Every structure is written in C-alpha cells, then in structure tokens.
Amino acid sequence: MSRFGRSGPPPIRDTYSLLVLNITFRTTADDLFPLFDKYGEVVDIYIPRDRRTGDSRGFAFVRYKYEDEAQKAVDRLDGRVVDGREIMVQFAKYGPNAERISKGRIVEPVPRSRGRSRSRSPRRRYRDDYRDDYRDRDYRRRSRSRSRERYSRDSYRERDYRRRSRSRSYSPDGYKKHGRDSLSPARRSPSRSRSRSRSYSPDDTKRRAGDSASPASRSPSRSPPRKTPPSPERSPVRRKRNDDRSPRSRSPST
C-alpha cells in the first residue's frame, strides 16, 4: 500500500528505491515524505508492517523518480537523526538497481552508494554464492522475529503461568467456605489430599484440554507437566499456615 493511495505499487521501471533503515517504529511514511521530498521527487513511500501487530518493522522504502536525486537523498539523509534515531539510507535491492541482482546472481559488487564508508553498517556485503542466500534470508527473518516474538512469547507464557498460579490461590477460598464441613480431620490429614490440593490447578488443565484437545490426549501429557513435586518439608508449612488461617489461631489476641 502506497502512501499516495494509488491503485498499487508504482512501476519500478522508472523508479529508484531507497531502503531506509534504523527508523523508529513510530515513524510513518508521512514523516519521511517531507524529508525525502526535499531532495528529489518522491514517487512512493512504503513501510513494511507486521502482519500481526501492524506496527512498522523499523525500515521503509522510498522511491525516487531519478537516480541522481535518490543518490543525493542517500548522501543527505543517510545518518540523519529522525525522531531521535539515526536512520540509514541506502539503495534497495529492488527495482532497476536490483534487476541485475535478482536475475539470479550478482553481476555488480555494489549498487552505487556502497562506495561510501559506513562503519556503522558492518553488515555483510553482497556475496557471490547466492546458494546460501535463501538460508541467510530465512535466518534473517527469524532473527528479526526473535526480538519481539520471543519476548512476547516469554512474556505471555510467564504471565499466563503466574496468572494461573494466582488464580489457583483464590480457588481454596471457594471450597474452604463450603468445604469446611466436608474437610474432616481424617480426610484432611492424608498427604494425598494435600498433594492434590497443591497441584497446579488440575481442573484448569482438564478444562483447557477439553477445549483444545480430546480427553485421551491430555491423559498421558498430564503427568510430566508438574514442576514442583511435593516435598515433606513443605507439608508442615502448609498445614501450619492452614492453622493460622483458622479462626481460633488468630483468636488468642482477644
């Protein structure tokens, strides 16, 4: 989708695409347009966005009508601080500049602007063996995702785990009220009951399994998941705490 709202991506046959890297995730085409338009005729600006979140991926493509203008923009805007971040402008491997590259093999070592020394771009240069290109690209994509996806995944997992754990803590209150009568001394003593009680929300697991999987599949996978096996040392602690919760325990102050 182009910022100019055309029916589609303008023809690249007469356009020179620039790749703008290191831009903030908040920077939009509208923010880049005035900057690049000052140095030449900008045909189109496109900022790849995430499929899921829709946020910018941190880079944009600016298309110039003329090469000299694009080159000038690279010299002028490359290293420019935008929104508090130094952007990197360079010719994109797309369009007329990449035609000789997308053919299947790199014919030219550098497009054009590579002649400039850019120490902050230690990124690997164009390699002759495109055989590893697919692998490298795939790695690159994963590498890109790791930043956010992995963080989100861990965050969600951790949060979910914590939430369930907390949720479980609230459960006892429910059964304790009406279950106090049911909880006979003989019944409460056995570690078995305790063991089950301290389990990681078995009901929750069963419920979840029933929603997403058949009961048969949850049976075997049910055993291993327990992280904290019951230990004898902890038993008295729980019982002791339970005693504290009893009304008579806190009554002494009266």
Added chain:
DNA sequence: GTTGAGCGTT
C-alpha cells in the same frame, strides 16, 4: 507495551 538486524505491498 516492549525491541533494533535488515530489503517491499496493500
């Protein structure tokens, strides 16, 4: 809500 090497379409 966050993050930071890289190359593109609604």
